[in-house]
Amino acid sequence: MTEFRQIQSFLRRLERARTNKGMNCIGTALYLAGVTRKDRKLYTDAAEACLELLDVSNEPRPGSIVAFRTPHQIYHAGVVAPFSANHVYHRNGIDGRIEKVPLRRLLEVYTEPIRVEYRIVT
Numbered sequence: 019m020t021e022f023r024q025i026q027s028f029l030r031r032l033e034r035a036r037t038n039k040g041m042n043c044i045g046t047a048l049y050l051a052g053v054t055r056k057d058r059k060l061y062t063d064a065a066e067a068c069l070e071l072l073d074v075s076n077e078p079r080p081g082s083i084v085a086f087r088t089p090h091q092i093y094h095a096g097v098v099a100p101f102s103a104n105h106v107y108h109r110n111g112i113d114g115r116i117e118k119v120p121l122r123r124l125l126e127v128y129t130e131p132i133r134v135e136y137r138i139v140t
Contacts, residue, residue, distance in 0.1 A: 044095040046109040072137035083137040086128040
């Protein structure tokens, strides 16, 4: 898929996800990244299973998942904007709005003992 088509596909998913209710951050991140076919609430085990299928990266890449983890679970997640590695789209809580924020802002909020992990979507 060309970069243009990837961005178009992301924007269509984003528009659909903005109207969904009852979803959580990791379910929305996986949907926006194209990993899952539906935006849905995912619990820890299902979210971990999805993330395990993706390669780990040391840095954010456009379209990759960014997961903020405690030692035992995913605490928060978003997707790096497909057109800029400096911004993340994330659902701010269950039923929260989807927001585009600078990645650095999330890195300032989610600090130790929370660690950040990037997963590449291919």
